[in-house]
Amino acid sequence: MSAAIRPVVAIATNRRELDGHRFHASGENYIHSAVDYAEATPVLLPALLDISAIGSLVAGIHGVVLTGGASNIQPHLYGEDEEAESGERDAGRDTTAFALTHACLEHGVPLLGICRGIQEMNVALGGSLHQHLRHVPGKFDHRRPREKPVEEQLAPRHGIAIRHDGLLARILEGAREVKVNSLHGQGVKRVADRLVVEATAADGSIEAVSVRGAKAFALGVQWHAEADPGKYPVHEKIWRAFGDACRQRLESVAG
Numbered sequence: 001m002s003a004a005i006r007p008v009v010a011i012a013t014n015r016r017e018l019d020g021h022r023f024h025a026s027g028e029n030y031i032h033s034a035v036d037y038a039e040a041t042p043v044l045l046p047a048l049l050d051i052s053a054i055g056s057l058v059a060g061i062h063g064v065v066l067t068g069g070a071s072n073i074q075p076h077l078y079g080e081d082e083e084a085e086s087g088e089r090d091a092g093r094d095t096t097a098f099a100l101t102h103a104c105l106e107h108g109v110p111l112l113g114i115c116r117g118i119q120e121m122n123v124a125l126g127g128s129l130h131q132h133l134r135h136v137p138g139k140f141d142h143r144r145p146r147e148k149p150v151e152e153q154l155a156p157r158h159g160i161a162i163r164h165d166g167l168l169a170r171i172l173e174g175a176r177e178v179k180v181n182s183l184h185g186q187g188v189k190r191v192a193d194r195l196v197v198e199a200t201a202a203d204g205s206i207e208a209v210s211v212r213g214a215k216a217f218a219l220g221v222q223w224h225a226e227a228d229p230g231k232y233p234v235h236e237k238i239w240r241a242f243g244d245a246c247r248q249r250l251e252s253v254a255g
């Protein structure tokens with residue numbers, strides 16, 4: 001770990017219930033990845049922010065992570081009716097994540113979206129989602145193997161093909177294909193105009209995006225890159241690249 005001043009990275013939380021009480025929580029893997037691999041100081045952001053304050057908040061920090069989340073984005077936000085069994089909701093998280101996406105792009109603050117996070121980036125910028133990826137002809141089931149222990153759920157499960165000239169290929173030093181984990185029921189359907197598809201699975205599912213013309217690092221990945229970056233070099237490279245971008249942001253605002 002470097003002794004230099006660390007960039008401050010905001011980590012989006014999800015509303016969870018534990019013992020009848022409500023919490024705004026983030027998985028510990030995101031916090032460890034931000035500390036150990038991005039070499040940043042994480043702060044957790046509640047999923048109920050006054051969105052009018054998000055612009056000034058984001059302008060004063062150096063990076064944002066849109067984490068995964070069990071809840072699904074409300075379909076009316078991408079102009080679709082609710083399909084059957086389309087999961088739990090977290091309206092505060094939707095609102096907060098969309099505002100964070102826009103504020104990062106406006107202020108040139110690095111943005112890393114993971115799982116629900118890539119879906120949020122897409123919907124915030126005008127795209128839509130498959131509510132049940134596994135019901136789409138030709139798509140395989142991308143949901144987690146719940147019967148297995150968590151470490152196995154987070155192990156790489158399928159290959160992705162990486163766009164040769166994109167941000168992800170640069171981060172992964174020219175890799176054209178890697179294997180990733182898969183723990184999601186939904187997926188990007190209509191890709192927002194501002195997004196560039198960075199990687200796809202063999203069934204055509206969108207696995208990574210970047211933001212065209214972004215002023216800073218802006219990457220979304222559909223897999224859980226926060227899972228054990230010490231074991232999975234793909235994850236480590238993503239967090240290190242994000243951390244480098246956050247340090248650049250810190251240096252640019254420190255003048």
Ligand SMILES: N[C@@H](CCC(=O)NCCCC(=O)O)C(=O)O
Pocket residue numbers: 014027067068069070071072073114115116117183184185186187
């Ligand atoms: N709900 C979405 C996104 C999936 C996702 O981010 N899963 C992470 C779950 C971790 C947790 O429980 O917080 C989908 O299913 O596609």
